[in-house]
Amino acid sequence: MEILINYLQQFGNLNSQQIELIKSKVTSRKTTKEEFYHEAGKIPNEIIFLTEGIMRVCYYNHKGDEITKYFLSENNFLADINSYNQEIPSTEYIQAITNCEYFVLSRQAMKELSATIIQWDQIIAKITAKGLADKVNRISPMMTENAKERYENFLNSFPSANKIPLSYVASYLGITQSSLSRIRKDITL
Template identity: 65%
Template sequence: MENLINYLLQFGQLNPHQIDLIKSKAITKKLARDHFYFEAGKVQREVAFLTEGIIRICYYNRDGDEITKYFLDENHFVVDVNSYTLQIPTVEYAQAITDCELVIISREAMEELSMTIIGWDAIINKITVKGMADKVNRISPMLAEDATERYLNFMKTFPNLAHRIPQLYLASFLGITPTSLSRIRRQISE
């Protein structure tokens, strides 16, 4: 819970009473490896803050292939913003690739915090903008890179994730086969 509060405080000020209110509205939930936090076709009715573990966001393309869009590790929010905001079904899946711990705040609790805490909406807006920018910055450079460059940049940008993510999911994220990823890793270590 403290990780969530410390994260929120990076985006605005909260007094002790407001912090206690936030804590009272949040619940901690465990999510076992390989289980889904949310699935395509369902509407997001809560936001989650990842305090422990790694979650991958993925979808299925027209051919039925599973595509990994990105990974989230500790101190990131896990929410499909479109589904949550517009109350429409998500088209993505959020799957735990390690055992995870999440701090969950329901939509109703978020609305109550918005009505009770002055500056809450500004904090949430700043976090949303940062999350969107992070997503774009994570994906955009990959469009112009070859597979080796994508892997090397992933290793440079996310050194703490590379060895915690199964090769199959990392290859999917990089847009290559697991065999190609093995070959790239071998060439780099030579």
């Protein structure tokens, strides 16, 4: 639980009473490897903070191809923020790549924390802004890089890449699995 509290405190100061309130609202959960934490078509009613493992966010395009949008590793919040905020069905799936452990904040818990902790909404806004900036910083370079550069940068920015199936990495990078195999072979030579 301390890892979550330490993360939150990077975005705002919390006193001991507020920390205890947060701890009382958080539950702990696990999802096993390859299990879907969330499925498209459902309205997300919670936000999670991943403490162990790797998850991926994916969707199906108009051709029915599964596309990996991004990966998330430990010490990050995860939610389909648009669907969560608007309370509309999500178009994305969230799947555990490895066995995962995480803390859960339900929609009700978030409302109660917002009503009780004065700076809660500011803390969440800062975390959301950081998440969006990280997303832009991840996507923008991929628009101008070739496949080899995208893969090398992915390896540098995602230390746990060796735990992710190649088909998911290829989908994320926007290349075929055979192209990724060639790139990996060239890099290891």
